[in-house]
Amino acid sequence: MGTPRLRFPARHTRCRCQGRQSRCSRRSSRSCRASSSPRRSPAREASTRIVRSGSAKSRLPAEGFLAVDVGGSSVKSGVVVEGRVEKLAREPVAPDLGGLVAQLERLAAQAEGWGVCVPGLVEGGTVRYAANLPLRDAPLLELLTPRPLVFVNDLVAATVGEAAGGTLALLQVGTGIAARLAVDGKVLPGGEVGHLRFRGDGPPCRCGNRGCVEAYLREAGSPTDDALEAIGFAAAALVAVWDPGTLRLGGGVAEAWGNVLLDAVRKAVAERVLPGTAINVEPTRLGDAAALVGLAELARSAT
Structure with missing residues (x-):
């Protein structure tokens, strides 16, 4: 018996090889996943969605941007100047939402522009779920003053940094x-x-x-x-x-x-x-x- 072929939804129309492979079995079929994107659920997209609270291009301070990374056990912060991190600091993360808000506001108090990333499922300005922090449907962004320029999932931020x-x-x-x-x-x-x-x-x-x-x-x-x-x-x-x-x-x-x-x-x-x-x-x-x-x-x- 031959190897069974997988069938893909009919909305896909062309192969990623763009027909360049002469023996491509998908050239004339409607089976390639490259021609259109599958529908994504809100939950899958939420952790990659980036929330920006203003036009950052004109607001980034020349002396550096304060970046804050909230982790499951600690909070890292540093001033980013031309892709370099200066004044890197680390401290234990606060044990509850109120404490975390106070901690972040203290770190951002002297910053002209700042951003924060948090673990878990981030949807809009809300942390829907963070397995290693006591955050469930927490409207963290709207609680913060001053408002960060960027609010996003921590792994998204790290991946952007590494990918360059x-x-x-x-x-x-x-x-x-x-x-x-x-x-x-x-x-x-x-x-x-x-x-x-x-x-x-x-x-x-x-x-x-x-x-x-x-x-x-x-x-x-x-x-x-x-x-x-x-x-x-x-x-x-x-x-x-x-x-x-x-x-x-x-x-x-x-x-x-x-x-x-x-x-x-x-x-x-x-x-x-x-x-x-x-x-x-x-x-x-x-x-x-x-x-x-x-x-x-x-x-x-x-x-």
Whole structure:
């Protein structure tokens, strides 16, 4: 028996090869996903949507832009000047919404222009859900004074910073685990690979399931075989789907585990992904500064 063919929705009309491949089976069919974009749910798009509260081009201060990155355990801040982060600081994150608002307003009090990124599902100016922070349907943006120029998901900001206008995937391994893809500097929706179920009988996850990749990460205080295999599984899945060319690993855990994690991901990708897939797995280039640089770039490019 021959290999069954997958059929795609009829609205797709032409192949990504644009007919250049003489043996392309999709040239005259209506089966290619490249000709039109599938409909995206609001939930998938929300975490890539960027909220800007004004025209930033004319408002970015010459002495630098204050960027603030709220994480699951700490808040990083720094002044971004021409793509460089100065006065980088870190402090514990506040335990509740009121405390977080006060913390952010204190950091931004002396700034002429600033932006902030937060983890979780960000929709408009509201944090709908953040697994590692006590934020549920929190209207954070409207509570902040002064109002930030940019308000966005933290991984989106970090991916913009790392991509620097190019194409790559960023897998962030820290308090949680998730990924984003940038194509020509624009971040696309999707990437919640931390909640792929690695093993059905695995440890319980905060999301309510068992055996999620993130559950293995949380259970491990060190790079255990199970944790490394789970993260490698997630990395291979996103490479298989996105084929980004470059995959960078970032986040506090990725930094702490270093080459052990890099080697595990490279091995998993080599074993699980279609042979011949060209992928370069490497550490992030900006490290802790990625989201801060990304916030400044988003503010600079605002219209």
